[in-house]
Every structure is written in structure tokens, then in C-alpha cells.
Amino acid sequence: MTEKSPPAGPGEQHRALLDAAVRAPSSHNTQPWLFRLEHDAVHLFADRTRALPVNDPDDRELTISCGCALLNLRVAATAAGLRAACRLLPDSDTEDLLATVHLAPGSDGAGDAALAGEIGRRRTLRKRFDDRAVPPAVLRDLLRAVEDEGAWAVVVDGEAQRQAVASLVSEGDAMQWSSPHWRRELAQWMHPRRRGDGLALAGIAAPLAQVVVRTVDMGTGVGAKDHALAENSPLLLAIGTAGDGSEDWLRAGQALERLLLVACGHGLQAGYLNQPLQLPALRHRLQHQLGHDGFPQLLLRLGYCDDPGEASPRRPLDTVLVAADDGRHETR
Numbered sequence: 001m002t003e004k005s006p007p008a009g010p011g012e013q014h015r016a017l018l019d020a021a022v023r024a025p026s027s028h029n030t031q032p033w034l035f036r037l038e039h040d041a042v043h044l045f046a047d048r049t050r051a052l053p054v055n056d057p058d059d060r061e062l063t064i065s066c067g068c069a070l071l072n073l074r075v076a077a078t079a080a081g082l083r084a085a086c087r088l089l090p091d092s093d094t095e096d097l098l099a100t101v102h103l104a105p106g107s108d109g110a111g112d113a114a115l116a117g118e119i120g121r122r123r124t125l126r127k128r129f130d131d132r133a134v135p136p137a138v139l140r141d142l143l144r145a146v147e148d149e150g151a152w153a154v155v156v157d158g159e160a161q162r163q164a165v166a167s168l169v170s171e172g173d174a175m176q177w178s179s180p181h182w183r184r185e186l187a188q189w190m191h192p193r194r195r196g197d198g199l200a201l202a203g204i205a206a207p208l209a210q211v212v213v214r215t216v217d218m219g220t221g222v223g224a225k226d227h228a229l230a231e232n233s234p235l236l237l238a239i240g241t242a243g244d245g246s247e248d249w250l251r252a253g254q255a256l257e258r259l260l261l262v263a264c265g266h267g268l269q270a271g272y273l274n275q276p277l278q279l280p281a282l283r284h285r286l287q288h289q290l291g292h293d294g295f296p297q298l299l300l301r302l303g304y305c306d307d308p309g310e311a312s313p314r315r316p317l318d319t320v321l322v323a324a325d326d327g328r329h330e331t332r
């Protein structure tokens with residue numbers, strides 16, 4: 001058996017880029033990414049050992065999460081005075097290789113450099129936002145952020161559309177919670193904070209919460225809460241793409257993260273109401289409700305909040321590095 005050499009420790013600059021990348025959001029905080037470093041390039045791989053086969057059977061959200069990490073990496077590179085030239089899916093024989101970012105001195109993205117400061121301030125919020133409305137100029141910035149990454153955004157507007165979308169969310173909650181498989185998978189990702197991944201809970205609360213989630217169908221209560229969140233959110237918005245394959249999902253992830261960072265710069269935070277997108281029957285109905293050609297990928301609520309709380313945990317950087325000679329992750 002040939003010995004694999006451990007990944008070389010990243011230099012200071014690479015470390016800063018990776019640190020930004022891994023702060024990206026990911027479904028259930030799975031952090032499903034791996035990175036291989038070269039002197040002038042970073043390769044981003046999907047880590048499918050961290051997939052969610054029940055919640056996300058096609059790895060759609062897994063790929064979107066990696067797209068978020070990719071956007072952070074690009075933004076951090078710009079802030080470090082580097083030009084980041086990105087190729088999505090650069091090798092059709094290596095399905096897990098999602099992107100290669102070539103780095104060279106020289107930067108032309110002053111706007112992106114400013115966004116880097118928002119990476120550590122972004123949070124996923126699950127509570128209700130303040131009632132303050134989002135000003136039209138801010139909304140325009142958010143929509144532009146999504147379009148800049150080749151995706152589209154639709155604002156869920158008007159009482160009837162809001163009610164219809166809120167009902168799809170609560171219907172989604174009921175369907176997911178009624179499935180013991182879905183509940184088991186969720187429970188598996190409820191971890192004590194010190195684990196560095198998953199949906200973090202205080203140490204002693206985690207085992208109890210896992211048992212409750214595994215055994216009790218809380219769909220009705222969760223659905224009512226999410227319905228109210230959707231109804232009352234200052235801004236409810238869907239992000240979508242023209243197609244529905246890996247490249248589209250990477251674009252959706254980059255669009256999501258750019259939107260979240262721009263939002264953060266305006267003092268806004270976001271929460272997710274993705275249930276209708278995780279269930280094919282409901283996704284079709286949401287698509288119809290939005291009245292937009294193409295494929296909805298994410299449903300978000302955005303608003304202001306005085307106390308966004310502490311950041312969710314991340315795994316140590318060394319655990320997301322793959323060695324240059326790792327046979328599973330060859331690059332050409």
C-alpha cells in the first residue's frame with residue numbers, strides 16, 4: 001500500500017482564502033467542500049460523504065453550498081489583491097471537481113474587496129425580523145447581485161402570492177416532518193457546538209433534541225411558525241436559474257452568497273424557507289406561482305435584526321484540504 005503524504009499546510013494567503021470560503025452557508029451546515037491548493041490555483045471539490053440523501057437526493061443543495069464557498073473565495077482573493085479567474089466544472093471526467101480558481105496578482109474588483117468584510121458578519125437567522133421595510137434602492141442592489149452571477153430573482157409580492165407561497169412552505173414542513181427518514185437525517189446533523197459542523201446546539205441539549213426530532217412529528221407546529229415567518233417577512237424572494245444541472249447550481253450558490261453579502265452590507269440578514277424546493281411536487285407549484293421561466297433554487301426571507309447572534313461553527317481548515325496526490329481527487 002502506498003502511503004499518502006499529508007496535505008502541505010497552507011501558506012498565509014491560501015489560509016485567508018480558505019478561511020473566507022468555509023464561512024459560506026451550507027444546508028444543515030454540512031460544509032460539503034474540499035480544497036486542493038496549488039501555488040497559483042485553488043481547486044474546489046464536492047465532498048459527497050457529507051451529502052444529505054433524503055433532504056437533497058440529487059446533491060443540488062450540496063452544489064449550491066459549494067457555489068457559496070466559491071463566491072467567498074473569489075471575493076477574498078480580490079480583497080487580497082489577486083485576480084481570480086474561475087472555471088466551473090473544468091474536467092468532465094472528474095465529477096467532484098466543481099471549480100478551479102486561477103490566481104494572479106492584480107485586482108479589478110473594488111466592490112468585491114468591500115464585500116469581503118461582510119463574510120464574517122453574515123448569519124442565517126431563524127427568528128422573526130424587525131418590521132422595518134427594505135428600501136427600493138437596497139432591493140435593486142440585491143437583485144443586481146443575483147443577476148451579476150447569472151441567476152434570476154423574483155420578489156414574492158402582493159397578499160395573494162405571499163399567502164400561496166407561505167402555504168407551500170407549511171405544506172413542505174408537514175411532508176418532511178411526517179417522514180421518519182427525513183427526521184433521522186436532520187437529527188444526525190444536530191451536533192454539540194464543539195463538533196464544528198451541523199446545526200449547533202448547546203452540549204447537553206444535543207442528545208435530547210436528537211431523540212425528540214427522531215421520534216416526534218412536529219410538522220404542524222413548525223409549519224405554522226414558518227407560515228407566519230413567510231407572511232411577515234419584510235422581503236420574500238426566490239432565486240432561480242435557467243437550467244437545473246451542476247453548473248446552474250454553482251451559479252445559484254454564487255448568486256445567493258453575493259446577495260447575502262450585499263444584503264449584509266446594508267444591515268440585512270436572511271433566513272431560508274426552502275421546503276417547497278426540496279420536494280419535487282411543491283417545487284413545480286412554486287415555479288407556477290413565481291411565473292418565471294426556469295428553475296427556482298432557493299426561497300429566502302430578508303430583513304433587519306438588531307442582534308444576529310454568534311456565528312455558527314466551522315471545522316478546522318486542515319480537515320477541508322486534500323493532498324495533491326489524493327487519488328480520489330486528481331486534477332489535470
Ligand SMILES: Cc1cc2nc3c(=O)[nH]c(=O)nc-3n(C[C@H](O)[C@H](O)[C@H](O)COP(=O)(O)O)c2cc1C
Pocket residue numbers: 023024025026027028029061062064065068122123124125126198199272273274275311312
Ligand atoms: C443551499 C442551502 C440550503 C439551506 N436550507 C436551509 C433551510 O431549508 N432551512 C434553514 O433554516 N437553513 C437553511 N440553510 C442555512 C444553513 O442551515 C446555514 O447556512 C448553516 O447552518 C450555517 O449557518 P450560517 O449560515 O449562519 O453560517 C441553507 C443553506 C444553504 C446554502
